Each structure stands twice: as C-alpha cells, then as structure tokens.
Amino acid sequence: MSEPVLQDEGIPDMLLSGPSGTGKSLIIHAVCKQIVELCESQGKVFGVLSINCEGPKTADRAVYRLVKAAADDLGVDPGVPQTGVSTDQKLERLYELMREHYDGVIFILDEIDLLEGPYQEAEYNSLIYQLSRARKLADFDGPISLTTITNYADFMKNLNSRAQSSYNPDDIFFDDYDATQLRSILKYRRDAFKPESLSDDVIPLVAAFGSQTHGDARKAIDLLRWAGELAERRGADTVTESDVRKAQEKYTENRKLRHISGISTQKKLSTYAVAATAHYTKENLEWIPAGPAFKTYQFIADTMDAEKYSRETFVNHVTEQSTYGVLDFERRGRGRGRGVHMYFSLSEDPETIMETIREDSRFADLAHEDPTISSVVRERMKKFRSNS
Structure with missing residues (x-):
C-alpha cells in the first residue's frame, strides 16, 4: 500500500x-x-x-x-x-x-x-x-x-x-500469532541464552502456551525469559520443560494484575478509585455504585494534581477492564423515576489492586491507608444511600 x-x-x-x-x-x-x-x-x-x-x-x-x-x-x-x-x-x-x-x-x-x-x-x-x-x-x-x-x-x-x-x-x-509464527519469533531470541542452554522442547512449548492463551509475541518472549530466570534461580545449566510450565503457572496467576500495571494513567486512576471505594467502605460490598466511585476518582485526581475527566469517560475506563477479567459491571434501575445506575464488582481483592497500581511511581505518594480518601468514600456512600 x-x-x-x-x-x-x-x-x-x-x-x-x-x-x-x-x-x-x-x-x-x-x-x-x-x-x-x-x-x-x-x-x-x-x-x-x-x-x-x-x-x-x-x-x-x-x-x-x-x-x-x-x-x-x-x-x-x-x-x-x-x-x-x-x-x-x-x-x-x-x-x-x-x-x-x-x-x-x-x-x-x-x-x-x-x-x-x-x-x-x-x-x-x-x-x-x-x-x-x-x-x-x-x-x-x-x-x-x-x-x-x-x-x-x-x-x-x-x-x-x-x-x-x-x-x-x-x-x-493483525491476527493473533499462531504457534508456528511464535516459534519462528522465539528462535531469534535464543541469543539471550548461552549456547546449548535451552532444551529442545522449550521453544515449541512456549510457543504452544503463547498461541493457546494470548497470541501475543511480547508475552511469549516474557514467558521464555521467566523460564530462564527460574532455571537460573535453581542453579541449573539448562532451561527445561518444567521451567516453562512453572513460568506459565506464574503468568496465569498474575495475568490480571499484570494487565493493570500496563494500562494508561487515567485508566489506573479510574480503577484505583473503584478499588479504594470498595476498600474504604468496610462493608465487603459485592457491588460498588459508580456515583461514589466517581467522586472518589475526582478527589484522588485532585490529590495527585492529575487531570479530571468526565463521568462518562471514567465509566468507560472502568468498564473496559471487564474485558480483561479485572471486574464486572451491570446497570440497575433504582425505582420508578429514579433512573438507571452503574455498579462495579471487582474480581480481585481491592487492596491488592491498589498495591499494584501504587507500584507506578505516579501513584507512589498515595498512602497505604489514607484517612482523607476513607472519609470521602464514607461520606459519598452515606449520601448515596440517603438518596436511594
């Protein structure tokens, strides 16, 4: 073209x-x-x-x-x-x-x-x-x-x-890569390892896992690197099939949190606000209303001196995370003449999500337990209930 x-x-x-x-x-x-x-x-x-x-x-x-x-x-x-x-x-x-x-x-x-x-x-x-x-x-x-x-x-x-x-x-x-394509790509990464340090089944197995779970070349390369790191930690001279399988287990366990680490600042901020609302509510709510979460988002954005987007953009940022299994959402009516409202349900522990996002240097100044955010959340949830 x-x-x-x-x-x-x-x-x-x-x-x-x-x-x-x-x-x-x-x-x-x-x-x-x-x-x-x-x-x-x-x-x-x-x-x-x-x-x-x-x-x-x-x-x-x-x-x-x-x-x-x-x-x-x-x-x-x-x-x-x-x-x-x-x-x-x-x-x-x-x-x-x-x-x-x-x-x-x-x-x-x-x-x-x-x-x-x-x-x-x-x-x-x-x-x-x-x-x-x-x-x-x-x-x-x-x-x-x-x-x-x-x-x-x-x-x-x-x-x-x-x-x-x-x-x-x-x-x-651009379609996802299949196993044959990933195998070809990974062969060009053999030079990251010492000669003869990869057993013959390592690259085909990494390519097979990659094609089955995501078709993403970057993630397949990461999987190969993690397998090498696991072999190195156990003092081995060769990366084996067992190292690949353990690396794949690690990938599966942490996939959602790794996704959160890679999203844009505004999406992290929006997701953090929902997690903070769930965490500081202290009631183990399964579903978090979007209204109080948005107010929490605005408060945290002010605290970080970050740009504040509209409520619609905030909701779009949060609901996008459902694609990656981070949360679920649904719309509920609140009675005749009271409109339809959005609710979020996190699939991971809110505190774990907050800790993951705080690893980003732009969020590092947010306290592990912040009484000001906690106060905002309680006030907004109280007001939300009184209007329900």
Whole structure:
C-alpha cells in the first residue's frame, strides 16, 4: 500500500488494528524505513512523523509532538512553542516544514484510542479530521497518508461524523500469532541464552502456551525469559520443560494484575478509585455504585494534581477492564423515576489492586491507608444511600 509513493502517486490512509503484541507498530515502522531508504536512492525525501498518543492527552499537544518529530528529523528548530499559540498555528508550522523539506509524508498515530482528552468528545476526532485533510490544507503536492494504530477492531465506529467523512482508511487487521509464527519469533531470541542452554522442547512449548492463551509475541518472549530466570534461580545449566510450565503457572496467576500495571494513567486512576471505594467502605460490598466511585476518582485526581475527566469517560475506563477479567459491571434501575445506575464488582481483592497500581511511581505518594480518601468514600456512600 505504501509502494506507490516511489512513483510519486498517492498512498492510502490506513488503520492498523488487532490485539496487543501482534506487530502493528513494528511492521509499519519497518515498512516506512524501507520506503525512506528507497526514496533516498531516488533523490527524494519521505517523512515519517510518528507519535504515541498515550502521552499528549489533547489534539493540541499531539500536533506539537508532530511538529517536534518533523523538526528533530530535519535538524531544525520547531519554530513554535509548546504553549501560548493556537493549534492552527502549530498545524501551519507543521505544513510549512512539510512543504519546505519533504516530497511525501506519512503520519503515524500509535494507540490513537488513548487520545481521549478531558471532555466528552474524544480528542482523536479533531486530530484525525485535521490530518486526513492535510493534503488540501497544507497546499502540499506530494503524497500524504494518515495511519492510525489501535487494539480495537471497532475503532471507526467511535469516530464522529466529521472525522468519518474525511478519514476512509484501508483497514489492515493483525491476527493473533499462531504457534508456528511464535516459534519462528522465539528462535531469534535464543541469543539471550548461552549456547546449548535451552532444551529442545522449550521453544515449541512456549510457543504452544503463547498461541493457546494470548497470541501475543511480547508475552511469549516474557514467558521464555521467566523460564530462564527460574532455571537460573535453581542453579541449573539448562532451561527445561518444567521451567516453562512453572513460568506459565506464574503468568496465569498474575495475568490480571499484570494487565493493570500496563494500562494508561487515567485508566489506573479510574480503577484505583473503584478499588479504594470498595476498600474504604468496610462493608465487603459485592457491588460498588459508580456515583461514589466517581467522586472518589475526582478527589484522588485532585490529590495527585492529575487531570479530571468526565463521568462518562471514567465509566468507560472502568468498564473496559471487564474485558480483561479485572471486574464486572451491570446497570440497575433504582425505582420508578429514579433512573438507571452503574455498579462495579471487582474480581480481585481491592487492596491488592491498589498495591499494584501504587507500584507506578505516579501513584507512589498515595498512602497505604489514607484517612482523607476513607472519609470521602464514607461520606459519598452515606449520601448515596440517603438518596436511594
């Protein structure tokens, strides 16, 4: 799909979707590296402007990161400050750099779904709308492509009408790796071990476990590493099938908590608030109402000096964790004329979830037992019951 740039032809916008660890980011960057090298051999300059959308939070910050990516690639000054100027001015600077230095450009927005912003309207709608119209807005003659990367196959359904009208990508879905593919990938990781230190059945067994449980290359590589660590701890010279099986047991036991460790800051904050509400309620409630949990979220966000999102975004962050078995949720009516309310039920011990999240340095200052959070939880639960 990217090859037409070599003939100065247009290249399509692309959407790369599929589960984590299936090579989406790796492959698009590997292909773009080849395109850059081939363009150079033809005396042309192809720009690859790539950002990860977990950090910026707003379209304005994301645009600045694209300006910075172009400036760093070209060895020039960004030409605009990060703050104090409008998004339109930053976009114009981006287009100016493109016109002056590039014959073709591909924008890569990795983890696009994480660019949610503090408001109900997700920030990625604005960014996708602007960049998908870049050829026209930038007065740029060369080929331009916008590539978005996400784990969610239904991401396009979340776009608003403006973004959908301007962004019509070719959809490329990345399936989970099967055992044969994982075995091939793992063979390239043998050099992490001393020669002859892996028994013949280790890599096939790791690949089999990986394909059966997740199809994720990163997790399969982790499993191989854990097996090696277990062998090293027992003082063995060889990693065996037994080490792999013990490592797999470790993976199964800690899978939910490892997932929590890897989610974004706002999702951790939302999940922490639900766990804290369950923990400080002191009543062993099976179901936690979303209302008091959201108030706890707001209080903890203030304590951490973190950005506060809307209640709808908070609920979306929490309910997403049901996909990974961290919790369950349901909507209940509270009687005639009293509306429908969301409730959460954690599948892990609330204190364990809180401890896992506090391992993140951004949450390290939250106390193990915090009387202020406890007070907020009790007050909000009392008010919730009085209104029920």
